[in-house]
Amino acid sequence: MMSVQERVSLFLEGTRRRRRDIVTPEGVTLPVEIATFGERATAFVLDVALWLGASIVLVLLLLLVAGPLLRLKGALAILAGALLLATFIIRNFYFIHFELAWRGATPGKRAVGLRVIDRGGGPLRPAAIVARNLTREIEAFLPLSLLLTLGGAGGAGPWGRLSLLAWLLLFALLPLFNRERLRAGDLIGGTLVVALPRRVLLADLVDKALDHRFTERQLAAYGAFELQILEELLRRPEGLETGRARREVCDRICRRIGWPAPVPDAEVERFLRDFYAAERAWLEREQLFGRLHADKSGSDAEPPPR
Amino acid sequence: MSALQLKSREFRKTREAGWRELERLVDRVEKRGVPALSADELERLPLLYRAALSSLSVARSIALDRNLLLYLESLAFRAFLAVYGPRAGVLASAASFLRRDFPAAVRAARWHLLVAVLAALAGGVAGFMLVSLDEAWFSALVPAGVAGGRGAASTRQQLLDGEIFAPWPGPLRSFALAANFLLSHNTLVGITTFALGLAGGVPTVLLLAYQGLILGAFIALHADRGLAVDFLGWVAIHGVTELTAVLLCGAAGLVLAETVLFPGRYGRLDSLALRGRGAAQIAIGAVLLFFVAAILEGGFRQLVASTELRFAVAGVTAALWLAYFLFAGRKRR
Numbered sequence: 001m002m003s004v005q006e007r008v009s010l011f012l013e014g015t016r017r018r019r020r021d022i023v024t025p026e027g028v029t030l031p032v033e034i035a036t037f038g039e040r041a042t043a044f045v046l047d048v049a050l051w052l053g054a055s056i057v058l059v060l061l062l063l064l065v066a067g068p069l070l071r072l073k074g075a076l077a078i079l080a081g082a083l084l085l086a087t088f089i090i091r092n093f094y095f096i097h098f099e100l101a102w103r104g105a106t107p108g109k110r111a112v113g114l115r116v117i118d119r120g121g122g123p124l125r126p127a128a129i130v131a132r133n134l135t136r137e138i139e140a141f142l143p144l145s146l147l148l149t150l151g152g153a154g155g156a157g158p159w160g161r162l163s164l165l166a167w168l169l170l171f172a173l174l175p176l177f178n179r180e181r182l183r184a185g186d187l188i189g190g191t192l193v194v195a196l197p198r199r200v201l202l203a204d205l206v207d208k209a210l211d212h213r214f215t216e217r218q219l220a221a222y223g224a225f226e227l228q229i230l231e232e233l234l235r236r237p238e239g240l241e242t243g244r245a246r247r248e249v250c251d252r253i254c255r256r257i258g259w260p261a262p263v264p265d266a267e268v269e270r271f272l273r274d275f276y277a278a279e280r281a282w283l284e285r286e287q288l289f290g291r292l293h294a295d296k297s298g299s300d301a302e303p304p305p306r
Numbered sequence: 307m308s309a310l311q312l313k314s315r316e317f318r319k320t321r322e323a324g325w326r327e328l329e330r331l332v333d334r335v336e337k338r339g340v341p342a343l344s345a346d347e348l349e350r351l352p353l354l355y356r357a358a359l360s361s362l363s364v365a366r367s368i369a370l371d372r373n374l375l376l377y378l379e380s381l382a383f384r385a386f387l388a389v390y391g392p393r394a395g396v397l398a399s400a401a402s403f404l405r406r407d408f409p410a411a412v413r414a415a416r417w418h419l420l421v422a423v424l425a426a427l428a429g430g431v432a433g434f435m436l437v438s439l440d441e442a443w444f445s446a447l448v449p450a451g452v453a454g455g456r457g458a459a460s461t462r463q464q465l466l467d468g469e470i471f472a473p474w475p476g477p478l479r480s481f482a483l484a485a486n487f488l489l490s491h492n493t494l495v496g497i498t499t500f501a502l503g504l505a506g507g508v509p510t511v512l513l514l515a516y517q518g519l520i521l522g523a524f525i526a527l528h529a530d531r532g533l534a535v536d537f538l539g540w541v542a543i544h545g546v547t548e549l550t551a552v553l554l555c556g557a558a559g560l561v562l563a564e565t566v567l568f569p570g571r572y573g574r575l576d577s578l579a580l581r582g583r584g585a586a587q588i589a590i591g592a593v594l595l596f597f598v599a600a601i602l603e604g605g606f607r608q609l610v611a612s613t614e615l616r617f618a619v620a621g622v623t624a625a626l627w628l629a630y631f632l633f634a635g636r637k638r639r
Contacts, residue, residue, distance in 0.1 A: 024359065024382075024386055026359050030386065101395065103335075115387060119579055120576075126392050126398075126399035130586075134589075137497075138497055138500075184504075187579070188582035196380075199373075199376050199380040200377070201326075201377040202373050204318060231371065235373065283370055284369065284370055285313075288367075
């Protein structure tokens with residue numbers, strides 16, 4: 001069964017992200033959102049673009065320095081070898097350095113808002129970062145460079161190329177075949193890539209004394225789910241549409257709880273705020289006594305995670 | 307009318323300053339890293355983090371303010387990343403890897419290494435016997451790319467001049483050979499051997515045996531022409547390192563295979579995370595060994611045109627590797 005919070009998210013956002021709970025070393029459960037395949041692909045493309053840019057700059061510098069040497073016999077093969085080695089070192093340094101220094105984020109991941117964490121919730125070890133990034137060599141870069149350097153050791157004709165393609169595809173699509181979107185490097189390193197939402201703490205909606213009073217019977221008409229939907233409505237920026245939605249919600253509440261007098265337009269926000277405050281106070285008190293009202297149908301919510 | 311008594315509101319009032327302070331610290335860590343914090347702030351960070359965690363626990367039981375709960379969850383998670391992020395840089399990690407993790411991982415996989423050695427040995431013996439019986443086997447066993455024109459038709463002189471004591475190709479050409487190590491046949495075989503461990507280990511064992519088979523076939527070919535000792539010297543100067551690397555890759559693949567086939571007390575994914583790290587460390591170290599082997603092969607081998615000297619170099623490297631894997635990083639952390 002979903003928690004109230006998840007139900008509200010589902011209701012408001014329409015879709016649900018894959019989530020997973022990690023337990024911090026202090027024993028507190030933290031829900032994390034698993035990064036989607038698209039986000040990870042975007043981050044990877046950004047990183048590869050940055051790495052390629054750096055490599056191209058390096059090649060130009062190399063050509064500038066070693067230009068006259070190019071006329072020597074066999075110099076092209078040497079240049080290719082040097083390039084291969086240099087790009088190998090640059091890309092591994094790039095990924096490993098940033099994931100270490102930026103605590104689990106490369107520039108690409110940071111731009112998309114992703115982080116690498118330990119799957120069990122423990123500290124992220126350097127060994128795990130090294131393992132997950134060097135596995136990427138096997139997953140993508142080695143077969144790619146083999147495909148691109150036709151001939152070489154992999155020049156095994158169309159079948160060889162086909163099997164390289166299959167290899168690439170298999171590893172690239174592996175995240176789609178498990179719930180947590182793990183690629184081979186994550187499997188071996190014991191890591192998980194999550195999205196990192198930044199939330200802002202807004203002012204508490206309960207601030208002033210109340211103008212309206214509600215009886216316990218009236219407050220019992222709703223539960224935590226409706227309360228949090230109302231909270232979202234009250235936090236919405238003012239506007240014509242918000243005003244109309246509030247009017248409608250206000251009318252519905254009045255009907256349900258049997259509010260005697262009609263609420264004038266100018267009073268709607270005040271009324272809803274007061275109702276929110278009174279409802280929250282009542283529900284929180286009930287929760288303290290162990291009575292959880294999940295929603296208006298009166299079903300009990302799951303106990304909150306510790 | 308009187309204000310409502312809201313526990314969650316009072317709670318927020320007393321704790322909010324701490325959350326805001328933590329948020330500012332975490333913001334700075336995310337932007338500029340831990341070094342951006344002063345010593346005082348560095349001391350405050352874990353305290354504030356634990357306070358935020360306890361706030362979250364309390365809020366979950368007393369508050370129904372969705373914004374507050376989401377904010378605390380996100381703040382606690384961001385602070386968690388700041389507190390438990392890796393503290394070492396690239397160089398320090400590399401140093402600790404070479405000094406401690408790699409040899410320790412190899413020692414932990416010693417039985418897997420033994421299996422890998424046996425598989426390669428069995429292949430080697432089979433290859434030697436087959437080619438000794440009938441040299442037609444050579445072209446059947448050894449792929450053309452590896453044979454490089456050598457085969458049943460090669461004469462003793464051809465092998466001596468074209469292979470064992472071929473002239474040194476010069477510094478540039480040797481460098482190119484060494485730099486291409488990543489795409490060299492043996493590195494690819496090694497890495498494939500490791501990765502196929504995920505498929506249950508049978509392909510790993512077969513690949514190892516096949517590598518042994520090829521080597522055995524080569525030895526038989528040269529032995530027939532009275533070149534066994536010279537050929538062994540020619541191979542051993544870099545082969546000691548390279549063969550070790552192949553065997554290490556095989557051992558790492560077998561570690562993976564064991565976790566996949568017999569995950570033990572935990573689920574497959576969890577045991578893979580537990581033991582896969584060690585296996586990956588071995589494979590990574592093996593790539594370094596391949597690089598060393600490529601330097602020895604590309605630059606050094608043809609420069610040392612004497613079988614005795616080649617054996618000496620091979621012996622020294624063997625002793626060095628043995629000492630490294632047996633004794634490096636043994637001390638307590």
